[in-house]
Amino acid sequence: xxxxxxxxxxxxxxxxxxxxxxxxxxxxxxxxxxxxxxxxxxxxxxxxxxxxxxxxxxxxxxxxxxxxxxxxxxxxxxxxxxxxxxxxxxxxxxxxxxxxxxxxxxxxxxxxxxxxxxxxxxxxxxxxxxxxxxxxxxxxxxxxxxxxxxxxxxxxxxxxxxxxxxxxxxxxxxxxxxxxxxxxxxxxxxxxxxxxxxxxxxxxxxxxxxxxxxxxxxxxxxxxxxxxxxxxxxxxxxxxxxxxxxxxxxxxxxxxxxxxxxxxxxxxxxxxxxxxxxxxxxxxxxxxxxxxxxxxxxxxxxxxxxxxxxxxxxxxxxxxxxxxxxxxxxxxxxxxxxxxxxxxxxxxxx
Amino acid sequence: xxxxxxxxxxxxxxxxxxxxxxxxxxxxxxxxxxxxxxxxxxxxxxxxxxxxxxxxxxxxxxxxxxxxxxxxxxxxxxxxxxxxxxxxxxxxxxxxxxxxxxxxxxxxxxxxxxxxxxxxxxxxxxxxxxxxxxxxxxxxxxxxxxxxxxxxxxxxxxxxxxxxxxxxxxxxxxxxxxxxxxxxxxxxxxxxxxxxxxxxxxxxxxxxxxxxxxxxxxxxxxxxxxxxxxxxxxxxxxxxxxxxxxxxxxxxxxxxxxxxxxxxxxxxxxxxxxxxxxxxxxxxxxxxxxxxxxxxxxxxxxxxxxxxxxxxxxxxxxxxxxxxxxxxxxxxxxxxxxxxxxxxxxxxxx
Numbered sequence: 001x002x003x004x005x006x007x008x009x010x011x012x013x014x015x016x017x018x019x020x021x022x023x024x025x026x027x028x029x030x031x032x033x034x035x036x037x038x039x040x041x042x043x044x045x046x047x048x049x050x051x052x053x054x055x056x057x058x059x060x061x062x063x064x065x066x067x068x069x070x071x072x073x074x075x076x077x078x079x080x081x082x083x084x085x086x087x088x089x090x091x092x093x094x095x096x097x098x099x100x101x102x103x104x105x106x107x108x109x110x111x112x113x114x115x116x117x118x119x120x121x122x123x124x125x126x127x128x129x130x131x132x133x134x135x136x137x138x139x140x141x142x143x144x145x146x147x148x149x150x151x152x153x154x155x156x157x158x159x160x161x162x163x164x165x166x167x168x169x170x171x172x173x174x175x176x177x178x179x180x181x182x183x184x185x186x187x188x189x190x191x192x193x194x195x196x197x198x199x200x201x202x203x204x205x206x207x208x209x210x211x212x213x214x215x216x217x218x219x220x221x222x223x224x225x226x227x228x229x230x231x232x233x234x235x236x237x238x239x240x241x242x243x244x245x246x247x248x249x250x251x252x253x254x255x256x257x258x259x260x261x262x263x264x265x266x267x268x269x270x271x272x273x274x275x276x277x278x279x280x281x282x283x284x285x286x287x288x289x290x291x292x293x294x295x296x297x298x299x300x301x302x303x304x305x306x307x308x309x310x311x312x313x314x315x316x317x318x319x320x321x322x323x324x325x326x327x328x329x330x331x332x333x334x335x336x337x338x339x340x341x342x343x344x345x346x347x348x349x350x
Numbered sequence: 351x352x353x354x355x356x357x358x359x360x361x362x363x364x365x366x367x368x369x370x371x372x373x374x375x376x377x378x379x380x381x382x383x384x385x386x387x388x389x390x391x392x393x394x395x396x397x398x399x400x401x402x403x404x405x406x407x408x409x410x411x412x413x414x415x416x417x418x419x420x421x422x423x424x425x426x427x428x429x430x431x432x433x434x435x436x437x438x439x440x441x442x443x444x445x446x447x448x449x450x451x452x453x454x455x456x457x458x459x460x461x462x463x464x465x466x467x468x469x470x471x472x473x474x475x476x477x478x479x480x481x482x483x484x485x486x487x488x489x490x491x492x493x494x495x496x497x498x499x500x501x502x503x504x505x506x507x508x509x510x511x512x513x514x515x516x517x518x519x520x521x522x523x524x525x526x527x528x529x530x531x532x533x534x535x536x537x538x539x540x541x542x543x544x545x546x547x548x549x550x551x552x553x554x555x556x557x558x559x560x561x562x563x564x565x566x567x568x569x570x571x572x573x574x575x576x577x578x579x580x581x582x583x584x585x586x587x588x589x590x591x592x593x594x595x596x597x598x599x600x601x602x603x604x605x606x607x608x609x610x611x612x613x614x615x616x617x618x619x620x621x622x623x624x625x626x627x628x629x630x631x632x633x634x635x636x637x638x639x640x641x642x643x644x645x646x647x648x649x650x651x652x653x654x655x656x657x658x659x660x661x662x663x664x665x666x667x668x669x670x671x672x673x674x675x676x677x678x679x680x681x682x683x684x685x686x687x688x689x690x691x692x693x694x695x696x697x698x699x700x
Contacts, residue, residue: 075626077459079429082626108458109427114626137589152655153646165585167592175588177581209647224575231527231658234643235515238525238636239487242517245627247635253642276425276432276464277595285597286588292603293584296503297559305502308581 003350005331006323011346013038015338016050022341023060024067029092036091036122041324043312047187048123051330053337055120056089064262065089065119071096074116079108082244083115087263090121094268098131101270105136109275115266116244125178125309127268128166132174135279136270140164143241143265146252148182149220150234151227154209156220158233158249160186166309168273170287176309181233182221189218240267323349355681355698356673363388365688365696366400372691373410374417379442386441386472391674393662397537398473401680403687405470406439414612415439415469421446424466429458432594433465440471440616447618448481455486455622465616466594475528475659477618478516482524485629486620490514493591493615496602498532499570500584501577504559506570508583508599510536516659518623520637526659531583532571539568590617673699 013034020030033056041049059065069086071093076082081100085093097113104111124140131138141163150157160182166174184203192199192215204218205211212218223229234249241248246265251258273282294305326334331345338345363384370380383406391399409415419436421443426432431450435443447463454461474490481488491513500507510532516524534553542549542565554568555561562568573579584599591598596615601608623632644655676684681695688695 077622077625078457080459080621080626107428109430110460110462112460112621137593139589150643150646150655152649152652153643154649155646157643157646157655165582165589167585167588175585177585179578179581183575209649224578225533227656227658228529228574231529232515234639234658235517235525235527237639238517239489239515239621242632242635242639243487243621243623243627245631245635247639250635250638250642253638253645271430271462271589271593272427273593275427276430277593281595282592285592285595285600288600288603289584289587289592289597292600293500293503293507295603296500296505296507299502299504299559302502305500305507306577308577308584 002328004325004327005348006325006350007346007348008323009038009042009320011349012041012050012324012326015334015343015346016053018343019053019337019341020056022343023057025089026068029067029089032095033089033091036126038324039126039316040123041326042316042319043123044315044319045123045312047185049324050326050334052120052122054333057337059119059262062261063087069093073100079104079110080112080114083113085115085118087117087119090118090264090266091126093118094121094127094266097266097268098127098270101131101136101268102134105270105272110269110271112267112269114240114244115268116246118264118266119262121264121266123178124162124164125166125176125312128164128178129174129176129309131268131270132166132168132176134270135168135273137168137273138164138166138271139267139269141236141240141267143237143248145248145260145262147186147220148233149205149209149222149230151223151230154205158223158230158237160221161233161236163232163236167286168282170283170290173309173313175286175290175307176312178309181224181229181236183224183229184221186221189215189221192218236267241265352678353700354675354677356675356700357696357698358673359388359392359670361696361699362391362400362674362676365684365693366403368693369403369687369691370406372693373407375439376418379417379439382445383439383441386476388674389476389666390473391676392666392669393473394665394669395473395662397535399674400676400684402470402472404683407687409469409612412611413437419443423450429454429460430462430464433463435465435468437467437469437613440468440614441476443468444471444477444616444618447616448477448620451481451486451618451620452484455620459625460619460621462617462619464590464594465618466596468614468616469612471614471616473528474512474514475516475526475662478514478528479524479526479659481618481620482516482518482526484620485518485623487518487623488514488516488621489617489619491586491590491617493587493598495598495610495612497536497570498583499555499559499572499580501573501580504555508573508580508587510571511583511586513582513586517636518632520633520640523659523663525636525640525657526662528659531574531579531586533574533579534571536571539565539571542568586617591615
């Protein structure tokens with residue numbers, strides 16, 4: 001088996017920034033987007049890394065994403081704002097939201113920003129992690145167009161609506177949960193397809209909403225735990241999309257010309273933790289909680305007891321040293337884009 | 351098979367109130383607690399209904415619950431409060447929290463109350479439903495002592511930490527999701543035990559943390575979707591318990607004399623929905639979303655496509671007319687308590 005080529009994160013960062021600048025983003029926004037993608041790569045969430053660059057091009061071409069958005073608050077209150085993202089890239093809109101949240105949380109104890117019409121929010125844990133590093137307890141959710149099954153139905157009715165929760169950690173790294181509401185991710189279905197591996201039963205439907213284990217036919221992931229996963233995904237749509245009057249599921253089922261166009265809404269909240277409890281006590285209690293759980297006997301089938309985000313932190317520390325592996329197929333796609341825009345491909349280190 | 355006796359909800363309400371008054375609650379609190387339990391019974395959540403009355407007695411006897419709590423705000427900000435519940439019964443503490451949330455949401459757009467040291471919070475959807483009826487988007491969570499497995503461990507490391515999300519509905523009833531983070535509830539394990547039915551594989555561990563399908567040995571429910579369910583449960587503990595300095599998991603694993611004593615913390619949030627979007631548009635969009643999903647072909651293995659809470663609403667409407675069935679075993683327990691306190695048992699209607 002051929003080893004993937006590896007790249008330093010700073011080389012990847014520079015490369016991605018160059019492309020984003022070339023295709024119309026401001027230099028500041030290009031940096032912001034590249035950082036979000038490369039942090040996903042560093043943490044091993046390679047489905048949300050530089051492999052998404054071709055998707056960004058597609059979004060710009062179809063008009064789904066706006067490289068020069070007019071991001072502005074359309075509804076404000078002391079602790080909550082509705083932010084019109086004007087089809088900004090997710091990382092760009094979320095950065096504006098984070099700033100508002102920090103201000104509101106300082107003023108009132110909590111800040112919530114409901115973001116309307118963003119595109120490709122990227123890995124949610126990235127944003128909650130950053131807020132937690134500022135001392136905030138943070139919760140984030142995103143709603144997208146249907147692609148996951150709704151319990152009791154045949155076919156897609158909801159998105160795999162992710163949810164992330166982060167708290168400041170006892171050491172430098174926050175504790176960050178970042179999960180989708182699906183029993184299997186859409187990316188995993190694609191991976192089974194490319195490797196022609198059968199999909200475990202109960203995890204997917206085909207285009208007609210029939211259960212399947214055939215990787216060439218599986219297109220619709222099933223929800224986590226049936227009604228719980230799809231119920232959670234529906235509620236995420238109701239609280240993040242409908243409260244900002246950008247209903248995605250309703251639009252998907254309508255005859256609107258934009259029915260199937262990519263669009264998202266995001267929901268980002270932060271609580272000013274140490275206004276409500278002592279910092280040292282909080283950190284001590286988080287540590288004691290995790291250590292308590294880790295003191296249990298290990299299930300050898302799993303091999304290890306990990307806190308949410310711990311695996312990603314470890315991967316990041318390793319990849320910062322050893323480099324980020326990029327599969328040949330992704331490199332080829334990126335190579336074509338680089339050639340088209342006359343940009344140098346990054347140099348690999350191994 | 352013998353049919354369970356049925357009772358009107360008002361007769362059950364009166365009966366439960368009488369007991370709660372006799373055992374030391376104020377008349378107002380007795381009414382509040384009875385309402386929460388009987389609404390659970392009406393909605394078919396019989397694990398959280400009048401069958402819990404014996405548990406209340408036990409909690410009072412052991413001192414885990416305080417019938418005359420000094421509930422007070424210990425930390426306040428414009429949008430967030432920490433409420434010391436002083437081991438109040440859940441429904442009593444949550445009622446105080448709801449009032450604070452309504453005020454704060456009116457003032458700042460959002461209200462969050464983190465409730466410290468409550469006991470037996472009862473069905474979370476009851477509280478989010480009530481806030482949604484007032485026009486608020488609501489989210490609630492509760493943390494308890496460990497009883498559910500943590501992914502990768504043998505044994506209990508987290509609670510089945512429930513989460514509820516509610517939004518105002520297009521008609522009278524809000525849309526309410528109320529779910530635990532477990533793959534199976536603790537109550538369901540007990541039910542399999544009493545009926546001597548094997549438990550489907552992968553859903554439970556025994557006292558030693560080994561997987562089991564034997565209903566007489568299964569004591570620990572597994573988390574929903576492995577790391578997702580137990581990760582969510584852990585985050586609920588971190589944001590609801592540790593932020594109010596009442597860490598339950600850490601205490602459980604300590605040598606404290608209260609290590610295993612029942613205690614909970616609750617987290618209740620409300621957003622002033624119609625400050626941020628038009629009410630008619632919101633209601634129309636909620637309806638279109640649910641109708642869109644219901645327009646999908648039905649999976650005949652499930653039989654029906656339901657919105658979160660819809661089954662419970664239907665059950666409530668039916669039980670309001672036909673009465674609430676109470677199993678003979680529960681009636682017997684309640685009969686002993688009634689006799690002890692010289693209270694009349696409610697008259698059954700069928």
